[in-house]
Amino acid sequence: MSAYYQRHPGLRLTSVEDEGIVLQLDTHSYYSVNETGLLILEALRQPRSADQLVDALLERYVATPEYARECILRFLATCHGSQLVVRLDAA
Amino acid sequence: MEKRSNGMRPFVEPSLKKETSLEDVALAPLASDVPSVASAADAAIRIQCADNAVRAVLQAWADSLRLRTPVAVVLDIAIGTEYPECEGMLFRQPGVVFYTGRRGAVCARWETARASATLEPGSMTASITLSSAALARLDECAGVFLGAILVVLLRRVGWHYLQGAIARGPEGRGWLIVDEPGVVKSATALFLREGRRGRVVVMAAGTPIVSGPDVDTWSEGLIDPDVLAFVSVGTNTATRAEALASREALALLIRSAAGVMIERALAQGHLDLLGRLARQARSFRVQLAPELFTRLDGLQELIA
Numbered sequence: 001m002s003a004y005y006q007r008h009p010g011l012r013l014t015s016v017e018d019e020g021i022v023l024q025l026d027t028h029s030y031y032s033v034n035e036t037g038l039l040i041l042e043a044l045r046q047p048r049s050a051d052q053l054v055d056a057l058l059e060r061y062v063a064t065p066e067y068a069r070e071c072i073l074r075f076l077a078t079c080h081g082s083q084l085v086v087r088l089d090a091a
Numbered sequence: 092m093e094k095r096s097n098g099m100r101p102f103v104e105p106s107l108k109k110e111t112s113l114e115d116v117a118l119a120p121l122a123s124d125v126p127s128v129a130s131a132a133d134a135a136i137r138i139q140c141a142d143n144a145v146r147a148v149l150q151a152w153a154d155s156l157r158l159r160t161p162v163a164v165v166l167d168i169a170i171g172t173e174y175p176e177c178e179g180m181l182f183r184q185p186g187v188v189f190y191t192g193r194r195g196a197v198c199a200r201w202e203t204a205r206a207s208a209t210l211e212p213g214s215m216t217a218s219i220t221l222s223s224a225a226l227a228r229l230d231e232c233a234g235v236f237l238g239a240i241l242v243v244l245l246r247r248v249g250w251h252y253l254q255g256a257i258a259r260g261p262e263g264r265g266w267l268i269v270d271e272p273g274v275v276k277s278a279t280a281l282f283l284r285e286g287r288r289g290r291v292v293v294m295a296a297g298t299p300i301v302s303g304p305d306v307d308t309w310s311e312g313l314i315d316p317d318v319l320a321f322v323s324v325g326t327n328t329a330t331r332a333e334a335l336a337s338r339e340a341l342a343l344l345i346r347s348a349a350g351v352m353i354e355r356a357l358a359q360g361h362l363d364l365l366g367r368l369a370r371q372a373r374s375f376r377v378q379l380a381p382e383l384f385t386r387l388d389g390l391q392e393l394i395a
Contacts, residue, residue, distance in 0.1 A: 025355055075104070
């Protein structure tokens with residue numbers, strides 16, 4: 001069983017120089033994300049599990065899968081708390 | 092980020108940084124001292140009202156804006172006290188609150204005196220109700236409330252709002268000057284126009300920062316900025332300029348374009364346009380010092 005994540009419907013995203021600016025229309029807040037954070041939020045146009053995100057990032061970056069997964073879960077938790085991603089039913 | 096020979100890069104932990112909230116950022120009233128903006132059609136803002144005296148006052152205000160919009164914009168005014176039904180709050184600025192209305196409409200209320208507006212989705216007509224209290228302060232109502240309604244209507248034809256000022260310097264560069272909110276009160280209104288690469292349509296002028304005898308200020312309706320200057324007033328004796336990354340510039344631009352939050356369907360286009368603007372220009376955070384006003388080319392030298 002693994003949770004899936006997707007962008008919150010109130011999220012709008014644009015990129016500049018491999019980084020991103022994220023708007024949350026419901027909370028009237030905005031955020032900046034670094035390159036890997038941008039990649040994750042771009043991938044979350046479609047529902048993705050943490051494992052799928054790890055695979056996507058390790059196609060481009062060098063890290064151990066365990067470390068990448070730990071970082072991604074931490075990022076997803078932060079984004080979830082800021083209403084930038086929603087956690088979908090486990091599949 | 093440095094690339095390795097196989098194209099793989101070292102992993103950097105993803106990070107998210109909250110910039111700020113936009114709830115306390117206001118849309119400035121539309122100024123009347125604006126250059127005429129050319130467009131294919133000689134459209135205008137039309138006031139409809141059964142009360143001829145009210146219509147005449149408001150039409151004079153609308154005409155003073157000298158906006159030649161791509162399509163006609165109509166403010167349909169009724170006298171009364173009825174408020175439209177509203178749902179969640181979308182956006183608040185001093186004196187004006189925007190709400191989600193029925194079936195995707197945008198509603199607005201003026202808080203100073205009872206007045207309301209309903210903007211049906213996609214329509215270029217705003218249905219507005221003014222109470223007798225609002226009529227008693229008609230000039231203020233027009234500048235603050237109706238001006239805010241116009242900002243939302245014009246966004247629907249791709250004229251996106253940005254609070255700032257623009258000038259073309261003597262060296263030929265286009266300057267977009269954005270004041271940090273609450274610092275330089277002579278902020279002016281701009282619209283970014285969709286369909287062009289970050290092109291800015293000048294709607295108002297006011298800041299004296301780079302104006303002067305050597306600067307061809309406000310004479311052009313359209314300027315592609317080469318320089319974005321985010322200005323504040325400093326306590327130093329010398330003016331300072333610090334280069335900003337595009338991402339930092341975009342974050343600051345959003346602070347001056349708080350209307351990006353209104354109408355979800357238009358938010359991505361507005362955000363993308365601000366992103367293009369941040370990418371196309373060199374950006375600087377500028378702390379102004381009094382010496383600038385006696386040495387007008389000082390800022391240009393700093394950003395040469």
